[in-house]
Amino acid sequence: MVKGRTLDQAFNISPKEVALELGGLPDNKIHCSVLGDKALRAAINDYYTRNGMTDKVKKADVKVICQCMNVTDHDIEDAVLEGARTYLELQEHTKLGTVCGQCKDEAEVLLEKFKHIHFGV
Numbered sequence: 650m651v652k653g654r655t656l657d658q659a660f661n662i663s664p665k666e667v668a669l670e671l672g673g674l675p676d677n678k679i680h681c682s683v684l685g686d687k688a689l690r691a692a693i694n695d696y697y698t699r700n701g702m703t704d705k706v707k708k709a710d711v712k713v714i715c716q717c718m719n720v721t722d723h724d725i726e727d728a729v730l731e732g733a734r735t736y737l738e739l740q741e742h743t744k745l746g747t748v749c750g751q752c753k754d755e756a757e758v759l760l761e762k763f764k765h766i767h768f769g770v
């Protein structure tokens with residue numbers, strides 16, 4: 650998928666594109682496409698770092714949703730891709746919301762958002 654693309658273009662390949670290129674993936678294997686695009690981004694950033702182009706290293710925008718358990722929006726997305734469909738399943742995957750519970754509303758919004766993005770539900 651990356652052949653013929655610039656590093657910037659390759660960096661922006663999404664898990665959805667990976668899954669489409671593979672002809673689709675069963676729901677319980679969608680997380681595999683996330684691992685691939687994460688590894689690609691890490692490799693590109695490593696290349697930039699090793700070649701003195703640290704100004705080009707791109708950090709993903711990550712937002713901590715659960716301060717108590719240090720769970721980010723990316724962790725929630727990964728949990729959805731790994732099969733979490735309900736708030737309880739999200740808690741089982743990430744442990745978010747298990748201390749003060751103040752993150753519940755935002756976590757539920759993200760849960761629905763990522764279910765819609767990745768599975769159309």
Ligand code: FES
Nearest residue numbers: 715717749750752
């Ligand atoms: S902020 Fe998530 S449990 Fe406290």
